[in-house]
Amino acid sequence: MALLSLNNIEVAYDQVFLAVRGVSIEVPERGLVALLGANGAGKSTVLKSISGLLKPERGAVNRGEITFDGRxxxxxxxxxxxxLGIVHVLEGRRVFGHLTPRENLIAAATMHRDRGHVSALIDRMFQTFPRLAERAKAKAGYLSGGEQQMLAIARALMTEPRLLMLDEPSLGLAPFLVDEIFDIIRAINERDGVAVLLVEQNATAALEIAHSGYLIENGRILMGGTADVLRSNPDVADAYLGGHQKVDYHAVKHYRRRKRWLA
Structure with a gap:
């Protein structure tokens, strides 16, 4: 049984704009699944439907079912x-800039009553993210983009999740930092057994670490399968696998699927 299952969900904003149409995806226990697509494809909306963050944006799941661990x-x-074990790292990091990395981690640990356990979790985060330990006394607002992304992930892990959802973790980062962040994501999945749902435009980096993936466009899932299957598809390669240094995201945004995707 899948840890997370979305069955034919439909999401609308203001009860008018239909952003997601009949999306069905699964994330296995300890799985690492990539959700790929261009800007505006509906990737972030899918994540918010899972974490419950649609309401502040006047969105709602109008149809379908979302289950976590069978519930x-x-x-x-x-x-x-x-x-329950679902945590969502939003696009843009959104760390508390006036707090230090340690204070950011403490702010995410309110669900834990044992101070000793909180202290042990913080030590574990600093071991996983050595850069944060080096900048432990700096204000988070003065950290680099990569360090802020590490802090956002570490803060999410303070809740000891079973499912970690990441929205565009590579956004705005230099290629060497993208590699470092994705290596950390893979280590979290393999070492700690945390399932990961990774939303990315950078399909090249995402499919290097994902076990499987889905391609979403205009609010619909067009394709799903193992990472190898997606990498080997010529249309996916042409539209999304140009490499994080060469891909033209403007062209990707306006890409329209070819007929053989419907075959």
Whole structure:
């Protein structure tokens, strides 16, 4: 049984704009799944439907079902979804800039009552992200983009999740930092057994670490399969696998699927 399952969900904003149409995806226990697509394809909306963050943006799941560990979660509030083991790292990092890395981590540990356990978790985060240990006394707002992304992931891991959802972790980062961030994501999945749902435009980097993936366009899932299957598809290669240094995202944004994708 899948840890996370979306069955034919439909998401609308303001009860008018249909952003996601009939999306069905699964994330296995300890799996690492990539959700690929261009800007505006519906990737972030899918994540927010899982974490429960649609309501502040006047969005709602109008149809379909989302289950986590066999339990429907649509009626569960976002804080309780975190307690179930679902955590969402939003696009843009959104760390608390006026706090230090340690204080950011402490702020995410309110669900833990044992101070000793919180201290052990912080030590584990600093071991996983040595750069944060080096900048432990700096204000998070003065960290580099890569360091802020590491902090955002570490802060999410303070909740000890079973499912880690990441929205565009490579956005705005230099290629060598992208490699470092993705190596850390793979290590978290393999070492700690945390399932990962990774939303990315950088399909090249995502498919290097993912076990499987889905391609979404205009709110619909067009293709799904193992990472090898997606990499070997010529249309995916032409549109998305130009490499993080060569890909023209403007062209990707306006790409339209070819007929053989429907075959």
């Amino acid at each position: 429907s979660i649509l009626a569960i509030d976002p804080p309780d979804r975190v307690r």
